[in-house]
Amino acid sequence: KKMYNWLFSKRYWISLVILLFLTVNQYHGSSIAMFDEYVQTGQGTEYTQPVLGTPRAIRSDEWLVYTPNRLSAQYGDDAYSQYNDIMRATATPNLLAGNMFFSYASLVNPFVIAIFLLGQTFGQSVVWYGTIILTFLVSIEMCMIISRKNKLVSVMGGCIIVFSGYYQWWLGINVVGWVLGAQGAIVCGYHFIQSKKISSKLLLGIGLGIAIAYFVTSLYPAWQVPVGYLFLGILIWIVFENRNRIKCFSFWEWVILVCSFLFAISLICYYFYADIEYLKSIMTTVYPGNRISTGGEGGTLSKLFWWFYNPLFQMPGKNFINPSEGGAYITLFPIPLIVALWYLIKEKQKDILTVILLIISLFLGSYILLGWPEFLAKITLMSYSTSKRAVDILGITQVYLLIAVLSRFKPSKKVPQLVAIAIIGVVLPIYILLNLQKFPEVGVPTKYIIFLSVVFCIFSYGVMVELPKRVYTRIIICLSVFALMTGIFVHPIQKGFDAVYSKPLSYKIQEIVEVDPKAKWLAIVESIVPQQFLVANGAATINSTNVMPNLELWNTLDPTKKYNDIYNRYSHVTIELTDGETTFELLSLDSIKLNLSYNDIPKTGVTYIYTEKPLEEKDNFKCELIYNEHGGYIYKIN
Template sequence: MNNYLAAEARNHCVCGGLYRLYHVGIFVLPLSFALIYLSLFVNYIDAFYGTVGFTIANPMLNDDRAVLFVAGLTIIFVISVIKLVEYKSEFLYKYRWLIGMTVALLAVAFKISGSSLGMWSIMLPENADTPFWGIPRSLRSDEFSVGTLFQLSQSHNGYAPISEILRGDLTDVRMVYGAACWSVITLFRPVLWGYLLFGFEFGLAFAWSAKLCLMVLVSFDCAFLIIKSKPLSFLFSCLLCFSPLIQWWGTGEVILYGQALVLLLDRALFTQKRNIRIIALAAIAWLCGCYIMLMYPAWMVPFFFIFALMGVFRTTEYCQTLKSNNQHSVLAWSLIDTFVLVSCLLISAGLIFLSFFQSSEAMTSVMNTVYPGARFETGGSGLPELFSYAISLFYAFDSPLVSNECEIATILCFFPLGTLASLLCFIKRRDWQLFLLTALQLFFLAFAFIGFPSFLSRMTLMYNVPVLRLLFPIGYLELLLFLISVEKAKESQGNNSSIGYLSIILIIGLILSSAFQIFILLSAKYLVARMLYLLMFILFCLFSCLSFRSYILGKKCTGLFVAFAICFGVIPGLCINPVQIGAAPITDTNLEALVNQFVEESDYSDKWVVDGSWTVANLCAAYGAPVINSTNAYPDLARWNSIDENNENECAYNRYAHVIANVFAPSTSFNSTQDDLFTVNLTEDDLRQLNVKYVMSSRDLTEFSSDKLQIRQLGSANGFVLYELTY
């Protein structure tokens, strides 16, 4: 008997040892992926700054052993987070909002953002300053050369709704420019509140860091309502919020507001306290205004369908609860609730109408432009980018053949596995919620790959949606459907369910999907380190299969999904945008001191022109100079018509446009070289007509002095010279 027990103990120890070895082996896969990924990225950072001749600001990355340091830090961080979540998961879940808000406050306090304004250290001579981590992205020019500079410009304007700085003329910044201002519309743009309350640098950090923290929290809670699994909801949140698509676009408000609406509706319905319901209903009305004021229907329309469906699910469940024996667990709907909701919606609608009325002139001008003008899409052009969801993970340090990573960046969504698995679930179990989500996905796919007749596009509002913009909503739904299917597969284990084979199908599907991704990877000839990427993707595929298989079989997988989220979601996402501390590349330059010196001495009637550069034109406007060739978010037709004989070139400048101005040209001319750019050649008479007093240029303009025009050099900074014109 004793020998038998001893043998059993030995077998148990051996099995336990083998399991621990297997467990460690699984965790080695994502860690290996992360280490290879980060070593490639650190080398890429070093090569990038070596090319432009800069020393990296972070001293840790200047050392030859930077790769080893980052690798060690990564291992310690990942293991620490895994252990923390495994042992304190309930504590972290209970206080997730407090923890998230603390992280956001610390990020704002330290002025941490993901802005690429560090590009100005490269674009301006004698202005060397680099981010703490990563590299600024030249692709993000609309952020660091337009949007961020507009916000800085508003700080010189007292955040007034009408600016005399931008365009060098009276300019409505409320609707079209989307700049921070003391106006009704800003009530519905909470991302901009930081600029008004804390100033430019803290406001920039608030717009980036606080938004990202909120997005992670809201995405987790919203996914948990649908998926009913904390580990899978956490994975959904990380893969979504740190996805290449969201990080390259530097946005995400559409999912922040939409998912928050779903959560507030759930809170309003499933509460036993009237005051909580009233607050939630008021917040719903406000968030509806926030969603509308995004003013980007290409994403608003498809995501409206998604979040409306989620709202229907919560409302239906509430009605079922009222009809069941559990009806006393929630508060019944009353006329007071209807009155509060309708009243709040009417107030929001009134404020939105007031905002549109105040900016009606600017909006009318935009609608009548050549670009962007009116849009009408019928789809049908196809969306092959959906099948290469893994390739975009490598765009942080490898360039695709296209010039714009934003256009082809995707979410790590395992397409089309989620759609196929959810169809199987519906066939076997008649899950109507899953059916509606899958039907909506098929609706989007039909628009993308087949196309709609014009009348159907108009009826469904899909005429506002270019096919490429469907990458976001389709990727969102696909990831959600895939994780729901994984949860259904887990439920089917051991209970003789009619979808008992779903787990096998999911694993086989993962293997086939992985094989297809490997084929795409090997076919992409432009990729520099294809073999390393192949190794990384094999690690990703193996870990995906093992982790989801373990979860489906009922194993404890919290640590696995934390490793999945960090190594395949957070780390690649944090390598896309830089970690920028403060805004020194634009707020601490010699050019700023030069511009401020003469802006303070003159009023807005003395106009400025920047010769040969639309980016520096926007930078001077950010410093408070009324620059006429700063980006025209809507055209200043009166100005350009005044120097365009018979308005012959109105087609060139009647658009949203960056403006390149060349001064002292022999004749006046306009030339539109791309949709959002035109070049204007200005003669001496044009400068006089436009009341231009200051010209910033990298050329020597004194040679154009004459008896009728005196040109005096006022100073120079960062490779540019400021001239004063006296007529």
């Protein structure tokens, strides 16, 4: 107990030491070792592979798009400026490369300042693990507010949130930045109210401004909109509970608070100003800008039960189709919901926070299950969210409800044992059936199903009935450990970026870029991977991932805009040379193929071509082979 209390009281200093250790060793959690599967396999140093763990191909948004784009920002005389000429081989806002614009906008995500100061290798360690560690600490603080400072339950809540399948499988591309931003804003705001020192309030005010800006600029409305409603409800509860303290604020307290919001607004406005070209472009795309949702996909509610199999997602030899979409929070749903209703109705307990969480659950649940009229979805902005995204926010609402149930009610008034057993008997088969139905692609051992069923029964029973304190404590500890094991092995521990920079091809690309930095490249390959390898090495590549459509180029190749609905989208781009006319094909929502006529190559302005097989010269196409090694070819167009 002494050790636990010491660890808890020193958690910020311990976290700082851990982050320092990880940074000095250049460790990060990117699955960038996947490049070794596609580009000159087996070439490079021993650190092309992780020090520990397994790179995940499914996390392509991170290792294939986000990380190479971030690496591309370091090249050229105008490194980390507003625009990056390497992505898409045309001016692209560097904010799209993970906030790689060294300016006032950097304060939106202060971790990236480490990249500007320490370089990519050390800096990305800070970005990766600093984000995880701070989110864990902030999640504990958030749960401390909900649980009335119950340390054990709060640590459990922190483990459930940060090591959930949902958070870990989406981590690394900023779309889950709301977890830190929204919780951080509430935590800073709450302690601003509670604190009596002006110096503390000043620091909390700065933190509040940055947290709000961090949340707003994560730019993923599908999660941001429902999250906004959840935390608005929590904010209303905090203001109501502390209304007397707020009424007694001094003049300077109000000044600091107002300045915090002005600080947040200034950061947001500057960020959007610097990113205005992207915002205008993406809002007019076919995908994702043209998407309107009204909910009504009731089947997505089953995701609340999928945590049952989440620990298997990270196990070697288990090939789930899409664990990112299957990632969920451990909520024990619907147990906390039932217990909360039991307290409020049967025992006539009054708790405003629990009531608000139940209202938010009903709000989101109705949108997901029944759907709303289009006009209602639009005026509430829920049209920006889909059922399969809103259900994730319903999930964290259930986590907060679980924290509330475990800490905010008198243990003497629990659910009767027979009722609890009956509820578990009804819910457990639903868990097993829904999980087997959702993940039929993997043969799950019967032993695992039995083990998880026992775990679920014990945890659920502990939530519902009155137990001796020692037993209750052990159940909470076991639930924390189980939550930790659900997501801790999702990411590998990777040292540096040798998976890219120790390849012979990398040396050659950078040698060419050094001599001919403004030259444009394209990759003629069947895969979408080598294009991003070129980008990571500073080669301006026209068919790198179009995080925003390069309409100037596409319209040059398609002057009649016949294929506008195909290329006007966020897209991965593959290119095949053809003797016929230039055409575009839609391969999937975010993937297109350009059949590029040899006659149209000059229109692209390309000087270098990377391919994985020899190119044939034509009467209208002449090129010179300047590199051929380990399955990689580079041609210079004459």
